[in-house]
Amino acid sequence: MIELNTLFDAYINANILLVLALCLWFAVKYAMSRFRWNTAFETQLRLLNGAFLAILACPVAIGIYVILHKIGIMPERFSLNFADAVVAQYLQGNLNMKPSEFEAALGLRKTISAEFLSLNSTFSKIIAALVAAGAITLTIRTTQSLRRLRKIIKTSYPWRSTRRVNIRLSDRIHVPFSTRGLTKRYIIIPSAMLAQNADFKMALAHEFDHLRQSDIEWEIGLEAIKPLFFWNPAFQIWKRNVEHLRELACDQRVLNRKGYDPRAYGACLLRVCDNALKNDTSRSIAMPQVGLVSQERKGLGLMRQDFLKHRVMSMLSAQTPASSGQKIRWVMLPLAALIVFAGISIQKPGDWSHDRLMLSTIVNLERMDTINGLGVR
């Protein structure tokens, strides 16, 4: 049976990895903007999703790394562990610190984990209670949203259906969206949109593009892990980036492929927003769906308004992104490799490596020296 300590360690590592991966992503994004790829939203989205897959692949990579060490294919000295590298630097005299202090700093995470898991202090109890309360609240909210979403689909009217996609009309919504069940994907359009032929076509093209991009699957995946990572700002920023990029990429592709006038398309977005705001937003569903515009109540907030403005401006600027083509792999592979490397390097180090034994000896010598010093006095 897996120990609680191991699970907690894996959880903390996942959170650290998320922060590191986000930093790497921002570095890549900055580099892309220098190479005229700042409007290549589809490429950016694929890279961001690829980076997330690299995070998910980390446990497998770590498993392979451990097996290679155990069967001796990878020599003992060849370690990718960050803590081992720091110990090696210390032993070579590159870090100026007292041995006992250095050992304490190395063991800080272990100490904090033990303290947190034992729930001895009031602080650890409060933190644990807050995280648990947040996770439970989000799970309940997700369940409620799923129920509401099911009701919307159930009370909607069939319009067109293919083998995999079911397009339906609903008089209970004001913003078109797409979602999926176990086997079928759904596009739900407000029935009031039937009266606006051009808007209806644009909304349908937009939602079809979300399905092509597998955005709904990503949204479901990210929403499913939200109760575990909601407190981590890196997760929130990551999710926000995915949400923004998928809309920008979708707008860009629909405009390029269908040849809609960007002004007409932008006006359609504004009409849908206006309609959603005029109506009861408290009945809006937060997830798991991908809408033409944000349906969350905080959609009235400044951040959402800014993003809508950004979307419209991106359309009007009509910048054709530099074609990424096969070049994406030259960015994706190093990015994924760096994330996997970061995942391996933050793992708990082996306790009895040669360098660790050396460090332990030095610490013991320091202690003996202190005791001897006291005896002399």
Added chain:
Amino acid sequence: MRQKKKNEFLTEVELEFMSHLWDLGEASVRDVLGALDKDRNLAYTSAATIMRILEQKEFVTSVKRGKTFYYKALMPKDTYQTKSLRRLSDELFDKSPATLVARLVDDNNLSEEVLEEIRALLDGKLKDDRA
């Protein structure tokens, strides 16, 4: 078999269609489309979908003659007016029809004739209730 789904109220465009259907009595999709404003530019398929939704909501019923479906309102206009007013009264006037009427009467645009008409309607209603 068509799935029947009841929804008590109509959307804006559905109400527009129903209004024409109430006026026309019985009509095909093309008849309703013809009754709409000329600059409306609504596709036939969209209009047919709206009629189909109205049928599923049980606001209209249809009969097929030849290749054409003819639609007829199932709910009379005044019944829907009453339902809509009740909802307005419940949602906006704290379930008090008196407040709704008071707001209506407070409206400065109401002419003497209209007020007289309302008074006559109320008198008639009171007489009926007493009887």
